[in-house]
Structures are given as structure tokens and as C-alpha cells.
Amino acid sequence: MRVWPGALAMALLPVLALIAGQFLPAYPLRILDMILLYAILGLGLNIIVGYAGLLDLGYVAFYAIGAYSWALLASGQFDIHLPFALVLLIGASLAGLAGILLGIPVLRLRGDYLAIVTLGFGEIIRVLMNNLDGVTNGPQGIARIDEAHLFGWTLSTPHDFLYLLVAMLVVVFLFVWRIQESALGTALSAVREDQDAARGCGIDTTRVKLVAFAFSAFVGGGCGVVFAAMQRFVSPESFTFWESLIIVLVIVIGGLGNPFGALLGATLLILIPELLRAYADYRLLLYGMALVIIILARPRGIISRPFGPTWLMRRLGGGKC
Amino acid sequence: MGALILQQTINALTVGSIYALIALGYTMVYGVLRLINFAHSELFTAGAFIGLALAGALGIAGHPTGGLLVGLITFVLVGLVGVSVEIVAYRPLRGTSRLAPMLSALGMAVVIQNAVMLIGGRRPMIYPSFLPSGAIDVFGAVVSYKQITIFLVAVVLMVGLELFVNRTNLGVRIRAVAENAETASLVGINPNMAISLIFFIGPGLGAVAGILYSSFYGVATFTMGFVIGMKAFTAAILGGIGSIPGAVLGGFLLGAIETFGTAWMPVLTGGVIGTEYRDIFAFSVLVLILLFRPAGLLGEHVSEETRVYKSDF
Numbered sequence: 001m002r003v004w005p006g007a008l009a010m011a012l013l014p015v016l017a018l019i020a021g022q023f024l025p026a027y028p029l030r031i032l033d034m035i036l037l038y039a040i041l042g043l044g045l046n047i048i049v050g051y052a053g054l055l056d057l058g059y060v061a062f063y064a065i066g067a068y069s070w071a072l073l074a075s076g077q078f079d080i081h082l083p084f085a086l087v088l089l090i091g092a093s094l095a096g097l098a099g100i101l102l103g104i105p106v107l108r109l110r111g112d113y114l115a116i117v118t119l120g121f122g123e124i125i126r127v128l129m130n131n132l133d134g135v136t137n138g139p140q141g142i143a144r145i146d147e148a149h150l151f152g153w154t155l156s157t158p159h160d161f162l163y164l165l166v167a168m169l170v171v172v173f174l175f176v177w178r179i180q181e182s183a184l185g186t187a188l189s190a191v192r193e194d195q196d197a198a199r200g201c202g203i204d205t206t207r208v209k210l211v212a213f214a215f216s217a218f219v220g221g222g223c224g225v226v227f228a229a230m231q232r233f234v235s236p237e238s239f240t241f242w243e244s245l246i247i248v249l250v251i252v253i254g255g256l257g258n259p260f261g262a263l264l265g266a267t268l269l270i271l272i273p274e275l276l277r278a279y280a281d282y283r284l285l286l287y288g289m290a291l292v293i294i295i296l297a298r299p300r301g302i303i304s305r306p307f308g309p310t311w312l313m314r315r316l317g318g319g320k321c
Numbered sequence: 322m323g324a325l326i327l328q329q330t331i332n333a334l335t336v337g338s339i340y341a342l343i344a345l346g347y348t349m350v351y352g353v354l355r356l357i358n359f360a361h362s363e364l365f366t367a368g369a370f371i372g373l374a375l376a377g378a379l380g381i382a383g384h385p386t387g388g389l390l391v392g393l394i395t396f397v398l399v400g401l402v403g404v405s406v407e408i409v410a411y412r413p414l415r416g417t418s419r420l421a422p423m424l425s426a427l428g429m430a431v432v433i434q435n436a437v438m439l440i441g442g443r444r445p446m447i448y449p450s451f452l453p454s455g456a457i458d459v460f461g462a463v464v465s466y467k468q469i470t471i472f473l474v475a476v477v478l479m480v481g482l483e484l485f486v487n488r489t490n491l492g493v494r495i496r497a498v499a500e501n502a503e504t505a506s507l508v509g510i511n512p513n514m515a516i517s518l519i520f521f522i523g524p525g526l527g528a529v530a531g532i533l534y535s536s537f538y539g540v541a542t543f544t545m546g547f548v549i550g551m552k553a554f555t556a557a558i559l560g561g562i563g564s565i566p567g568a569v570l571g572g573f574l575l576g577a578i579e580t581f582g583t584a585w586m587p588v589l590t591g592g593v594i595g596t597e598y599r600d601i602f603a604f605s606v607l608v609l610i611l612l613f614r615p616a617g618l619l620g621e622h623v624s625e626e627t628r629v630y631k632s633d634f
Contacts, residue, residue, distance in 0.1 A: 120604035288431030295425045299417035
């Protein structure tokens with residue numbers, strides 16, 4: 001099987017995004033940035049929801065941990081000014097750690113109970129941020145966050161963030177795809193399809209779930225750091241339950257367990273409300289209807305699970321499917 | 322001190338009745354379809370607004386006897402909305418994955434909330450009380466007639482539901498479908514009929530809760546359903562989702578945890594944890610209970626070996 005055709009086809013997307021970035025004015029560029037950010041979040045959440053089959057309704061908590069890491073470690077709040085690359089690592093690691101700490105007691109639960117406990121965790125994190133006035137500045141949030149500098153390169157315009165987000169997207173995409181193809185990915189899909197049988201095959205189900213949870217949280221935390229650097233303002237408002245649901249919608253509408261699905265889902269979910277902007281008051285009503293219609297038309301997502309990057313590589317590379 | 326505890330118990334029972342009424346809708350739907358009906362909380366809001374509109378149209382705002390009529394008509398109207406939501410948005414997705422109907426429910430929640438906003442307006446509406454006014458003094462605690470009425474209405478509805486589910490022919494059908502839809506259809510029960518019935522009763526009860534809630538607080542906003550709905554859902558999980566007595570127990574328990582927690586935590590912790598953590602009590606208790614009793618307090622514990630559904634989503 002030849003590798004190049006598939007790899008080139010996949011490289012086309014980030015290249016297109018970069019080229020488009022050269023010509024787009026600031027406002028559409030910002031939308032493109034948001035699409036990329038949600039695509040990365042979707043890829044991260046896909047590890048836990050799509051591959052391990054565990055519904056996490058509190059993903060925004062990890063995103064918030066990342067965002068507040070940058071807001072607290074690079075602003076006048078405590079007068080700490082750490083470099084962006086370091087905080088990116090710290091924020092993502094803190095989120096990953098939170099994922100492990102939450103996962104240890106919680107992963108014994110199955111299905112909806114897990115969903116509801118993660119929802120509770122998301123709300124607890126948000127209420128804490130709202131009320132720990134001394135640390136997070138409460139509902140007012142933290143403003144005047146530092147400009148991000150990455151190895152001497154200043155990240156301030158949407159255009160700068162486009163480069164960063166495209167790079168992140170490529171890294172996370174490859175990471176998630178390789179997880180899917182690894183022994184861990186196989187173990188995760190065994191857990192998803194039948195947990196008892198997976199245990200019978202000698203898979204330590206709690207451990208693989210925990211690893212998936214940690215990876216997923218790690219990606220969420222990283223996105224949070226970038227989000228805070230992009231907005232240069234954080235407040236608990238940005239991390240409501242609704243946000244968690246949007247990320248779940250991104251992957252379910254795009255295609256559960258399929259990295260391409262996350263990209264498509266993020267594009268649709270960010271673009272539709274923008275396109276409906278002209279309808280003012282009717283915007284959310286139409287948005288809700290669009291969601292229902294898409295789900296009714298494609299209950300398994302627009303690009304379903306088998307048609308992922310591996311399929312594309314094989315298809316274009318002349319190998320067997 | 323005694324009067325204070327009594328007062329808080331009464332407040333807890335009032336809030337608990339409302340949570341319990343809403344929780345019933347979540348638990349019944351879940352028991353049969355294993356679906357979290359996110360649209361339920363918005364039907365609660367819709368109930369409050371429809372009640373308001375009816376009161377205006379019939380010219381009986383703020384009258385208890387009129388309230389009964391308004392409650393009945395709202396129950397039926399919102400029940401019918403519930404049935405149509407199920408037919409349009411959930412039925413076509415039955416048998417696909419479990420995530421799809423849940424997110425479709427979410428879409429419906431957005432649609433209903435915004436429909437209420439477009440018709441009822443963005444601003445909070447002053448709500449006429451359908452409940453009798455006045456209060457009595459019980460051992461130093463002030464018990465308003467409103468609170469008594471809310472509690473009584475909730476109890477009557479819950480007892481009625483319990484009798485309906487356990488003592489009538491239709492109730493037997495509902496329970497059979499909840500147990501196993503396929504087997505039920507083998508003995509000649511139409512699962513769609515039972516499911517429609519559930520989507521009539523659940524939202525109907527939620528709508529009545531909406532009228533009670535808005536009458537009690539004197540205000541209705543189009544976004545009020547979200548938080549209440551989330552708490553009612555917590556209550557349903559707390560009691561053991563799928564179980565009708567569980568939803569009632571969970572509702573009252575959550576009301577008590579919130580009321581007493583909010584009142585006593587600042588005292589116990591010397592003001593470190595204040596009333597602003599009200600919403601955290603509910604969730605922390607939920608997380609703790611689930612860790613020790615994963616199926617909720619009255620939920621049936623399904624062992625992993627006998628479970629039919631192996632993959633969750």
C-alpha cells in the first residue's frame with residue numbers, strides 16, 4: 001500500500017485553512033479559529049465518548065481548568081507571568097490530573113450514571129470558579145491577561161492563532177488517530193462494545209478507561225489554555241453545561257469515533273449559528289431545528305465510524321478495505 | 322430553634338414537591354426508553370407560560386378555583402406537546418444509538434425554549450398566583466396556604482399516578498413495556514401506545530409543577546426550566562432512575578438537602594462555605610450517593626452479568 005496519496009489528501013485540509021487565512025478579514029478568521037478550536041476539543045472528547053463509549057457531560061470542566069491556568073499564571077491577578085509554552089503544558093497536565101482524580105472513583109459507574117456524575121463535576125468546577133473570589137475573581141472573571149509569546153513569536157491577532165490552532169489540530173489529529181490504531185485503541189473499542197467480554201480477554205478495563213479519560217482531559221486542558229490566550233479574558237460564563245453539550249454535539253453530528261467527524265461537526269455547529277445571524281430572534285429556534293433534522297437524517301453521524309483516516313489511507317493507497 | 326427547623330422542613334417540602342413532580346417525568350421516560358429527555362425542563366417552562374396565557378384568556382387570573390381549571394387544561398395541552406415531540410423527534414431514532422435521541426431531545430429543548438421566548442417574551446413575567454393566599458402559624462413557623470396547596474396538589478397527583486400505574490389496565494401496559502418492550506408486544510401490547518401515554522403524563526405533571534412554581538415565586542422567565550430541570554433530574558437519579566417512588570423520594574430528599582444545607586453549612590463551617598454553594602450541595606450529595614449506591618436509593622441494581630444492554634452508547 002502506498003502511503004503518500006492518503007497523507008497528501010489529509011494534508012490538504014490544514015493547507016487550505018492556512019491559505020484561506022491569508023485572504024479572510026478578521027471576523028471570518030475568528031470564526032475559522034473557533035471552528036478549529038472546537039474541532040480539537042471534539043477530537044479530545046472523542047477519545048472518551050467515541051472510542052471508550054463513556055458519555056462525559058462535563059468535558060467543559062477540563063477546558064475551564066486549562067483556561068484558568070493561563071489566566072492565573074500569566075496575568076496581573078497574582079502577578080505571575082509564565083511563558084505560554086510552559087503554561088500550555090501545565091494547563092493540559094493539570095486537566096489530565098483532574099481527569100485521573102475524577103476517574104479513579106467514577107469509572108466504576110456505567111452509562112448514564114457516569115454521564116450525570118461528570119455533569120455534576122462540570123457544574124462543581126463552574127460554581128467554584130464563580131465563588132472563589134480571592135483566586136478567580138468570581139463572576140467578573142479575569143481580564144487583562146498577558147499576550148502569549150511562543151519562542152519569540154507574538155500571538156495576538158486571529159491570524160497568529162490560526163497558525164497555532166492548525167498546528168495543534170494536526171498534532172492532536174495524528175495523536176488521536178494513532179491511539180485509535182494502537183493496542184490501547186483496540187482495548188478501548190473492546191470496552192465500548194462489551195465490557196464484560198473485554199475483561200474476559202484480559203483487558204484491565206478500569207485502567208484503559210482511566211488512560212482514555214486522562215488523554216481526553218489533557219487535550220481539553222490544552223484547548224482551554226489557547227482559548228484564554230485568544231480571548232485574553234476568562235469568566236465562569238464561558239464554561240456552562242451548554243458548552244459541554246456543544247462539544248458532545250460536535251462529535252455526534254460529525255460522526256462518533258471518527259476524527260473526520262469532529263472536523264465536520266465543529267464546522268457545522270459553529271457555522272450554522274453564524275449563518276443564521278440575520279434571523280436575530282429566530283436564530284436559536286432555527287438552530288435547534290437544524291440539530292434535530294441533522295440527527296434524524298443521520299443518527300450515526302454524517303461521516304460514520306468506519307470511514308476514518310485509516311479507511312482514507314487504504315482507499316487512496318490502493319490497499320484493501 | 323425548633324420553630325426554625327420546622328420552618329425549614331416546610332420550605333423543604335414545598336421545593337421538594339415541585340422537584341418530585343418534575344422528576345417523575347424524567348424517570349418514567351427513562352424507565353421505558355432509557356433516554357434522558359432534555360426537553361422535559363422546557364415543557365415545565367412551557368406549562369407555566371401556557372397557564373399564564375390561559376388565565377389571561379379566561380379572565381380567571383389569581384383565583385384558586387380557576388387555577389384548578391387552568392391546571393387541567395395546561396396538563397392536557399402540554400401533555401399533547403410531549404406526545405408530539407416524542408413522535409417527531411424520538412420515535413424515528415428508536416433502535417439506533419442511545420446518544421442520538423438524547424441529542425435530538427437537546428435540540429427540541431432549544432426549540433421549545435426559544436418558541437416560549439418568541440411567544441412569551443424575553444422579560445420575566447409577573448405571575449398571578451393561582452394559590453390561596455394567607456398563612457397560619459404552626460408552633461412559631463409560618464406556613465402559607467400556598468405551601469400547603471403546593472404540597473397537597475403534588476401528593477394528590479403522585480398518589481393518582483401510583484394508583485394509575487399499579488391498579489389500572491393501562492398502567493399494567495406501561496409497566497410491561499418498561500420491563501421489556503419486545504416481550505410486551507408479544508402479548509399484544511402496543512409499545513407505541515404505552516410510550517405515548519408516558520409522554521402525555523410526564524410533561525403534564527411537569528407543566529403543573531411549572532404553574533405551581535411560578536405561582537409560588539410570582540414570576541416566570543423563559544430560561545427558568547434549565548436549572549430546575551437539572552435539579553429534578555438529579556433528584557430522579559438520586560432516588561434511582563426508572564423508579565416512580567424513587568423519583569418522589571429523590572425530589573423530597575433533594576429539597577431537604579438544599580434547604581438544610583444552605584441554611585446550616587455557613588453556620589457549621591464558620592462562614593467559609595456560604596449560601597452561594599447551594600447548587601454544589603445537590604451535586605456533591607449525588608456524586609457521593611452514586612459512588613456507594615450506583616443505582617440510586619431505590620433503583621434496581623442490575624448486575625453486570627444479567628444486563629441485556631452490554632454497550633452503553
